[in-house]
Amino acid sequence: MTAIQARRHQTASAARNHIWDAGPLTKIVLAFALVISAFPIYYMFIMATRTNEEAMDVPPPLLPGGHLGENVARLFSTEDAYFLTGLINSAIVAVTVTVSVVFISTLAGFAFAKLRFKGSKILLGLILVTMMVPLQQMGIVPLYELMVTLGWTGQLKAVILPFLVNGFGVFMMTQYATQAVPDELVEAARVDGASTMRIYVNVILPALRPGMAVLALLVFMQTWNEFMWPLIVLNPDNPVVQTSIAALNQAHGTDYVMLFTGTAASVLPLFIVFVAFGRQIVGGLMEGAVKA
């Protein structure tokens, strides 16, 4: 190596190290972002352990108190909120919708990614276009009338059925199947005489499993958070957790600590899932983004 080459090499690696290391400004930005992201959530859990008198202190309390138990008891015994019913209903709705969306999306994703059929490009394009349309807000009047006609208003079916399919899910599974399943694998199975459904069960499903997990988490979260449609179509005595909180807010809006206990309880299941599968969720989001 000549002296010049050596020096150039040195400069390059120095530059390489230098530009990718986090400087003090980066660290400040990240620390600030973290504090801002975490604070309202932290505050919510703190308030759930306090009394209403303490909640009105100026400045407000920032450390946990000892009243969590009584707040929880009060929350679950508040009659006009039906909080426990709401939690159970939300779990039923979210699980059903998640299973359906993931299943239907893997079927369609398999077809779009790995099978050749007439019109597949147009059909996939159609799904992408409809992802851009806010169908839910657009269709509330006919959907409501449909539910009235079927006699389903106030029932969980009414908040499950409209969400059983999801264009985003099909899109994500198509992307995932395209890169996760080599064409040769499908061809080899065909040569061995496997039918399309056998290929789906034995080749596609195992390969899609990580992608399915991420999709399941996203759909679960989205369904758990659904607010507008349940507010319209369900009755107050048979709510989902989000409308139950809205009812609490309306009837006991000044009972901050109970309200906060309710919101804390409503996000806790999602947080547990997030802590357990955080790495996969971040990975899945990032993969989906690059391919979009």
Added chain:
Amino acid sequence: MTLHVDTPAPPRPGPRRPVGHRGTERSRGFARFDLRATPYFLVSPYFLLFAIFGVFPLGYTFWVSLHEWELAGDKTLVGFDNYIELITDGAFWNAVVNTLGMFAMSTIPQLALALVLANALNKRIRGRLFFRLGVLLPLITSVVAVAVVFTQLYGRDYGMINWFLSLFDVDAINWQNQKWSAWVAISTMIDWRWTGYNAIILLAAMQTIPKDLYEAAAIDGATARRQFWQITIPMLRPTIIFTVFISTIGGLTLFTEPVMFDGNPTMAGGTTGQYQTVAMFIVKEAFRDFDFGYAAAAAWLLFVLILIGTLINYSFTRRIGGSK
């Protein structure tokens, strides 16, 4: 998972085929059928359900919008009367202005902050995953919860934000009371929840930019700022467009935050509709005033609004990063 899968029934060959082994012929026939037809079976559940719960309501909404429509009663065809009335309805335009105002007020800072944050997350630092998870925490928090917590933080008498402002001798603000303050409060709720998500999406795109580009630029003496504007931003263009699309749809259908900010789900959006959005307007017309035809017409106008908004944003974002 115990999911039941229906295999499409193989076509039965005729009772007596003249040629060859029956078995081979039959399986060949099945294989051909399988190749041709099964893909349609696979995509049919999606399109079937989508037709019922997506396409049908969309078309039917238009039909309803041409009527004076009562749920279990009269349905009188009135042509475009609902639309004409809507166009001259001050309350509707107020909702449109609120929606667009809060959309702009939330989206612009949100995407700018997301870019800065993504750039920071892209640096080498210990505990990367921890930071990434940290900025995604708000996304996991449900919108209703976010709205409840922020509404309390913005409370006039005991809210932390007014307390903080009082340290700088600012008088207590009644955030619900005025347009600008309500818009600010609601926009911060949106931004708090979505900035981290957008940052993660942008970060993913940043990581696909070849590092050589930056290293070459650094050797040529380009500053970090210059690299950001001349390399990062242009390379991120498709992803920025994607995030703008997502924000446009989310922003123009804004509902949960302003409803919860009000406390009473009357859909009024404040005493004089300071923060009533179009989505709230639609729900109010349909399910509080039972004027379904009017609500349906408003829903179609919202759709048109989103189309226009998306197109404007698209043509605007296309120009990012000095492309021709």
